[in-house]
Amino acid sequence: MPSTVKNAALLFAGRNVMRLQALLGDPAGRLFGVDPTRDPYPEYERVRRRGVLVKSRMGLHLTASHALSTSLLRDPGFGVLAPNALSPVDSSAHVGGRRLVNPVEESFLVLNPPEHTRMRRLVAPWFTPRGLRAQTATVERVVEDYLDEVAGRPTFDLVRDFAGRVPIQVIADLLGVPNADHTAFARWARALVNAIDGVRDLGEMRALHQGLREFQEFLDDLVEHRRREPGPDDVVSALVANEDLSRDDLIATTELLLVAGFETTVNLIGNAVLAVLGHPEVRERLLDDPSYAEAVVEETLRLDPPVQYAVRVPFATTEVAGTRVPGGTPIMMLIGGANRDPGVFADPHRFTPGRPEAREHLSFSSGIHYCLGAGLARMEAAAALRGLFRRFPDLRAAGPVVRRPSRAIRGPARFPVTNGVKKRHTMVETIS
Ligand code: HEM
Secondary structure (H helix, E strand, C coil), X not given: CCHXXXXXXXXXXXXXXXXXXXXXXXXXXXXXXXCCCCCCHHHHHHHHHHCCCEECCCCXXXXXXXXXXXXXXXXXXXXXXXXXXXXXXXXXXXXXXXXXXXXXXXXXXXXXXXXXXXXXXXXXXXXXXXXXXXXXXXXXXXXXXXXXXXXXXXXXXXXXXXXXXXXXXXXXXXXXXXXXCHHHHHHHHHHHHHHHHCCCCHHXXXXXXXXXXXXXXXXXXXXXXXXXXXXXXXXXXXXXXCXXXXXXHHHXXXXXXXXXXXXXXXXXXXXXXXXXXXXXXXXXXXXXXXXXXXXXHHHHHHHCCCXXXXXXXXXXXEEECCEEECCCCCEEEEHHHHCCCCCCCCCCCCCCCCCCCXXXXXXXXXXHHCCCCHHHHHHHHHHHHHHHHHHCCCCXXXXXXXXXXXXXXXXXXXXXXXXXXCCCCCCCCCCC
């Protein structure tokens, strides 16, 4: 059986097991065996009530504890999960005679030291405060350009026409492809993100392979071009110049930047706009003081994080919160739950921009895998909010918000809005 079909069959079987476990009340089943657009936060509270570390019959443990999540993410006795048998990427597939590279399982996101340290160091210089300052003006210009485009339309889709476009341009600039075909870039990014998110059917698996194939063909051409004509300050030119780096490492690193930096940021912007529309007092303050956007972004990260969980495994059998956990057993840290831990956050379900403990959230993880793009994401989202509400102070929902059908990544997939000129709608979902 071709491995794509075999993987799809395994995924399908896995899904049915999860549905059954959901019916039986298993904590992981209740999260993953149900409609993925369903509000996950009550489930995290249920996990919290059951204990600090909760065992699932599906071979993993879960925690919504902020203290335990933080300590596991920082513990050198724990590492990232090894590539798994249910990978949605067919590792035997090829493009132009070369192997398809999995953007998640072959990137440093899932490497442990010392390989992780070596690969992360190669791209870290683009994410320093200095690197960020250099990108701020570009980001603000990109935001204004896209706002110009939607300004003439009374209604538009916030995700498709705005939030989804800003991060693509930023990543394309970072990779050194300023005149990128953004439609193709967005298509590849959407397909590739399913490598993190998991695929739900054979169609999504084919789209993932197709996206990988097209993106890798594009990258192979870009690499050739950069060998002949290095750019002054882009990631691909720097990686090409590094003779110790294999083609597959280069591709995996570049793919990771696209996957990790795209949907996450899109969803942060979408979640932040949802929060502002649901809290008129926040909108008023944002209109009076655009610098308040940073606090709004930080509180959105805490209360409604785009990445909902991280997974670690102990390298050897160990005791965790009084439970013996065999080496290699996954522990899922529910970031969205840890961020509402009442031991750390006062009135944790309330949206309170500017709260003193705001930055304690785990939305960018912690420890050695702490998100490399955290500063960039914060800066992009704040620029997007500032620009959007300055231009459209009366922005309103123009129809129901459709959530992404995903447990791993949370945010709106479709978000129709009106710039306030036409009839107003109030059909907006609030996040308390
Ligand atoms: C709101 C936006 C973002 C969120 C919520 C987010 C979240 C995360 C999280 C939770 C991790 C760690 C996963 C783990 O510990 O297992 C991570 C890692 C990473 N992120 Fe982000 N991210 C965002 C934006 C970005 C951007 C804009 C970039 C770059 C363009 C980026 C690049 C990375 C990279 C390279 C890693 C791997 C770090 C490592 O393994 O050492 N992220 N991100």
